[in-house]
Amino acid sequence: MTKTTKLISPVNGEVLIERPQLSLDEARASVARARAAQPAWAALPLAERIVRVRAGLAALNEMKDAVVGELADQMGRPVRYGGEFGGVNERANHMLAIAEEALSPVQAEDSETFRREIRREPLGVIFVIAPWNYPFLTAINTVVPALVAGNAVVLKHASQTLLAGERLAAALQKGGVPADIMQNLILDHDTTEALIAERSFGFVNFTGSVGGGRAIERAAAGTFTGTGLELGGKDPGYVRADADLDAAVDGLMDGAMFNSGQCCCGIERIYVHESLYDDFVAKAVTWVNGMTLGNPHDPATTMGPMAHRRFADVVRGQVAEAVAAGAKPLIDPAHFPADDGGAYLAPQVLVDVTHDMRVMREESFGPVVGIMKVKDDAEAIALMNDSDYGLTASIWTKDADAAAEIGNHLETGTIFMNRADYLDPALVWTGTKDTGRGAALSNLGYLALTRPKSYHLKKVTK
Incomplete structure (x- = not known):
């Protein structure tokens, strides 16, 4: 029997929507499709990836009227505040504007005898586990730079904001990001932790509770998978x-x-x-x-x-x-x-x-x-x-x-x-102590979602 995730609206305490959860095998297949599609996405010119992500953001903005009401139903934010579009656009546009500079090679030498430089390459498949309190803003922090940098993204949204994950994936796909590159999956905790433990991802970004962050770290233990954890605050x-x-x-x-x-x-x-x-x-x-x-x-x-x-x-x-x-x-x-x-x-x-x-x-x-x-x-x-x-x-x-x-x-x-x-968005978003670790936004946000690769090219043989 297929398990489901139910979204209970705080407005009236009733079930707003219900979605089937993927089995572990189904989830593995989805991740495999993302991994297979990622090299072709990364091979596109950076400018082309930016164009497609920007078009996806435009498509998301076209959904504003529906999204504002959906946010009220899902997590209770008053419609008078108009959703999260101001912050989403500010952050996304900044990350798109700095992409070329942030991802450019760092050159140590380019002479008649040597070319020496450090380049950035994508990590592969980025797993974004998003929270319900700002379901678009928090996801955008990682989703946009991850895609622009040439990664595939698997998004698991909170059960309280399932519609936000669906909207974000649909908008980016409409903008031209391939469906296998931007996936929104409905997963339970056990499947989520199993995928991480199997080293399915190049990086895991989690925003949520301290307990949730500890669970992510336990699942990733020994896999050497990088993690970005924004946890509690006071x-x-x-x-x-x-x-x-x-x-x-x-x-x-x-x-x-x-x-x-x-x-x-x-x-x-x-x-x-x-x-x-x-x-x-x-x-x-x-x-x-x-x-x-x-x-x-x-x-x-x-x-x-x-x-x-x-x-x-x-x-x-x-x-x-x-x-x-x-x-x-x-x-x-x-x-x-x-x-x-x-x-x-x-x-x-x-x-x-x-x-x-x-x-x-x-x-x-x-x-x-x-x-x-x-x-x-x-x-x-x-x-x-x-x-x-x-x-x-x-x-x-x-x-x-x-x-x-x-x-x-x-x-x-x-x-x-x-x-x-x-x-x-021009400054890094990070924390200390039980708030977690990692870096989002700013040029450091791109560095967190890519790996450095050194090129030492000797142009002469003697």
């Missing part, structure tokens, strides 16, 4: 004494609450200089109470349901434990009547929190943030570093030199000043 914000208070409130609270807090680099803990603390907290509460929790298809809704009830229950548990340990909740759930005890969850702001509480240490991935008072930069740095994670840190100040100096002491992948929850 990103901090720091408001210095010289910060623009209103800008800090707006930027950090949006970073904490957008997408119902379900952002890889969302703000989950905030440290505020004691001179601004009371005002910041008061303004943060007003900001959050201005949100509207409801059906994501309603244009008035600013916060939809979380992607699944079990994700909301994790946040409820963290908040309840923190309150029992002395934290003070500042948002009255009654202000958000759409909170049904299920996937629809009222946002929360907590004060009187400590790092002994799970809500300040473990990833919440939901609409809750704890705020602590600090006396100076040193205390803020110590608290920001007191985490198992390190993806981004957001510093709010008028002093760029001070922000850079603070950044020198932070264990994180990206330092932001006066902004949060953003990926700059």
Whole structure:
């Protein structure tokens, strides 16, 4: 009997779609087709691959009206935000623009006697395991540069966003990427891990939980398969004494609450200089109470349901434990009547929190943030570093030199000043500690998806 994957919509708790899972043998056959087709794809001129990928992105943009509604149904993002197309286009266009330079040979010598250079060649078949929270943005980070560099791509999308994987594959194929080169497969965990263990891929890119990352590493052990792992986060914000208070409130609270807090680099803990603390907290509460929790298809809704009830229950548990340990909740759930005890969850702001509480240490991935008072930069740095994670840190100040100096002491992948929850495609996306390892976007994103090959060509025989 064929096993299936069911997508339960958080909007109404009903099955939205159901898709059959490939058996291990069927999956092996799909990977074999990708491997067989990849050399011909890599043999195309780089300019031709770019043209086809760009046409595929244009086809994806033509699907926008349908995709926005599908995202609301699949994972609850309000339609008022228009999907992910702004970020998708920004990242993809940047990676296409830098492709030629990033993939060009590095020449050491070209003389009458020697030509010596380092070239980049594709890794073969790239396996992209994409998450549900930003199903297009996160996939694009790897899919576009992988294809442009001459690799084939096998995409396994999260069960919560099956339609996103189908849309992305269909669009790229419409643009001229061969069907065997861009495949979207429905796989269970056992089949996924078996394929990795069999050394089916030249590289595996995974975005998801720390536990999922460990499973990928275990499966790849001994195969020497490269992995890129973007895992958990507990990103901090720091408001210095010289910060623009209103800008800090707006930027950090949006970073904490957008997408119902379900952002890889969302703000989950905030440290505020004691001179601004009371005002910041008061303004943060007003900001959050201005949100509207409801059906994501309603244009008035600013916060939809979380992607699944079990994700909301994790946040409820963290908040309840923190309150029992002395934290003070500042948002009255009654202000958000759409909170049904299920996937629809009222946002929360907590004060009187400590790092002994799970809500300040473990990833919440939901609409809750704890705020602590600090006396100076040193205390803020110590608290920001007191985490198992390190993806981004957001510093709010008028002093760029001070922000850079603070950044020198932070264990994180990206330092932001006066902004949060953003990926700059010209800069590498990476993390430290339990956030994982690897490099996406920028020219380093191309280096991660290719291997170096040295050419030492002696032009004379003596």
